Amino acid sequence: MSVALESRAPVRPAPAPPRRRQARVNRPNALYLLPALVFFGLFAAFPLVLVLYLSFTDWNGIGTPGFVGVDNWVRMFENEAIWDVTSTTLLLTGLCWVTQTPLSILLGVWAAGAQRNRAVLSALFFLPLLLSTAAIALLYNRLFDPYVGIGRGFEPLRNILGTTSGALTAIVIVVGWQFIPFHTLLYQAAARNIPKVLYDAAYIDGAGGWHQFWYITLPQLKNTIITSSTIMIVGSLTYFETIFLLTNGGPAASTRTLPLEMYFRSFRSYEFGYASTIASVLVIVATAISLLIVRFSGFGKMRSTLEGL
Amino acid sequence: MKTRPNYAAGALSAMWLVLVGVPIYVMVSWSLQTRDSFLDRGPLAIPGSITLSNVAEVLDSGFMRYLLNTVIVTAASVGLTLLVAIPAAYAIVRSLSWFSSTMFRIFLAGMAIPAQATIIPLYLIINRMQLYDSLTAIILPTVAFGLPLVILVLVGSLRDVSAELYDAMTVDGAGPFRILWQLVIPMSKGAIAAVGTYTALGAWNQFLFPLVLTQDPSMRVLTLSLTSFKQEFQINVPGMMMAVMMTALPVFVLYLVARRWLIAGLAGMGSK
Structure with missing residues (x-):
């Protein structure tokens, strides 16, 4: 184990005085970073600043954005609908986390163990990872259709997209179907790295399967749980395609989330300034949640679960 | 020590297999039937006769053109990403200046940027660059948003290259570019x-x-074309399912050929 850890550590030889002149010659300079910096700066970092600026304008998609101060922000906070949209977004995020996390952990731990036919099974497991979000959403959109879908022969699914709770459930099912394999993969990799001595010691102490899972596996997976949860939560906050193509925010506007509201306000109603306000909220909420998770989980310190071994 | 089989987890996995399998089965089964046969038989019934007529219908609706666009976007995105990310990762690992370590931290933070929240400013930028409605417009932000994770994974791998190898090449008189080409990339x-x-x-x-x-x-591109297939095909659900399958077919082939790298690439996302 220690060998693997050492090789992970940054390899930066302290430049000894006699070698210094050479070191200056053979090391890459800032030019090597420049192309990446230009791409990232122009199309990822700059838009982040620009969206905040646009939220203070009345831009309609064409022409020059005109500065209107905090009008859009006042309008947004006075708008009742935005609170519904926000609570739908948070509800969906919560539901997705609660369903996906336990399932991914259990499946991942199972997949990390030894059992027959695992190769075949895991190949099937990961099939959803290969399909695009658009393909999956449209597949389920047809599957859940009351006239042509599975509901034709299975009453509980017949009108699933027609009611608010049904549509929310459908989104949670589809998102889980798509992403549980990915998170399973993370947990599988992490579970394989748990030192076997821990289980041997527990076995000698008489701990059963459940105790081993609860007192060894779960604590050892702590860092992975945090990573996976961050990806899951930030991902759920920003789901667009799945909801757009599965329910289109319906029935009525009951499954409209912040990204959908932003899209409809901009590319459908041409209120790009107001939509930028919603986008800014999205950025702020996503960043705040990431920071909160990092802070309260102690992930920033990155304490190794292997300490003391 | 003999481990007991984990029956509870096994049962859960079997259930999951059914959940994954049913929609896949339905997709394949529907796509191989004619519309009439699909409507007559139940949604879960095994097809009475198999037809490939839906393939022709999908091809007739412009599939090849969309496929070509997707191939161009994918190839250009991969090429550009590697072209700018490999030198950047090399500089981050090997350069001693404060600039490269600051850049690394910026790229790390960049992973938290939700792409969805930037589509409005991107639309403005792309319009001003006179690139709206071109494949280049898709490629540029795709590369930009992929970079942080790609650079992180590459940096992790480059740090495993031992300093002695760099030193050896330096003694041979190699400059940074030759080191990149003959040591870092291989x-x-x-x-x-x-x-x-x-x-x-x-x-x-x-x-x-x-x-x-x-x-x-x-x-x-193909993903977008699926929404238009849905409108064009209306109740021709088998045609729609065939279109979904055909968009995923190249990915499936890639999966069979490069399964190891695909899984490694996907797992790389978790190591952040």
Whole structure:
């Protein structure tokens, strides 16, 4: 184990005085970073600043954005609908986390163990990872259709997209179907790295399967749980395609989330300034949640679960 | 020590297999039936007779054009990503200046940027660059948003290259570019394959950037074309399912050929 850890550590030889002149010659300079910096700066970092600026304008998609101060922000906070949209977004995020996390952990731990036919099974497991979000959403959109879908022969699914709770459930099912394999993969990799001595010691102490899972596996997976949860939560906050193509925010506007509201306000109603306000909220909420998770989980310190071994 | 089989987890996995399997089975089964046969028989029934007539219908609706667009977007995204990310990762690992370590921290923070929240400013920028409604408009932001993770994975792999190898090349009189070409790239082939596969998968399957940055059918990519298939085919659900399968077919082939790198690329996302 220690060998693997050492090789992970940054390899930066302290430049000894006699070698210094050479070191200056053979090391890459800032030019090597420049192309990446230009791409990232122009199309990822700059838009982040620009969206905040646009939220203070009345831009309609064409022409020059005109500065209107905090009008859009006042309008947004006075708008009742935005609170519904926000609570739908948070509800969906919560539901997705609660369903996906336990399932991914259990499946991942199972997949990390030894059992027959695992190769075949895991190949099937990961099939959803290969399909695009658009393909999956449209597949389920047809599957859940009351006239042509599975509901034709299975009453509980017949009108699933027609009611608010049904549509929310459908989104949670589809998102889980798509992403549980990915998170399973993370947990599988992490579970394989748990030192076997821990289980041997527990076995000698008489701990059963459940105790081993609860007192060894779960604590050892702590860092992975945090990573996976961050990806899951930030991902759920920003789901667009799945909801757009599965329910289109319906029935009525009951499954409209912040990204959908932003899209409809901009590319459908041409209120790009107001939509930028919603986008800014999205950025702020996503960043705040990431920071909160990092802070309260102690992930920033990155304490190794292997300490003391 | 003999481990007891985990029956509870096994049962759960079997259930999951059914949940994954049923929609896949339905997709394949529907896509191989005619519309009438699909409507007559139940949605879960095994097809009475198999037909490939839906393939022709999908091909007739412009599939090849959209396929070509997707291939161009994917190839260009992978090429550009590797072209700018490999030198950047090399500089981050080997350069001693404060600039490279600051850049690394910026790229790390960049992973938290939700792409969805930037589509409005991107639309403005792309319009001002006179690139709206072109494949380039899709490629540029795709590369930008892929970079942070790609650079992180590459940096992780480059740090495993031992300092002695660099020193040896320096003694031979190699400059930074020759070191990049003859040492860094050959030593990180596995990581390059993994991030390349990962980038390809993301570029192939993306939907949002094409949706907001293109308009004309001649610039349509496969994922976007699925929504138009849905409208064109209305109740021709078998045709729709065949279209879904055909968009995923190249990815499936890639999966069979490069399964190891695909999984490694996907797992790379978790190591952040």
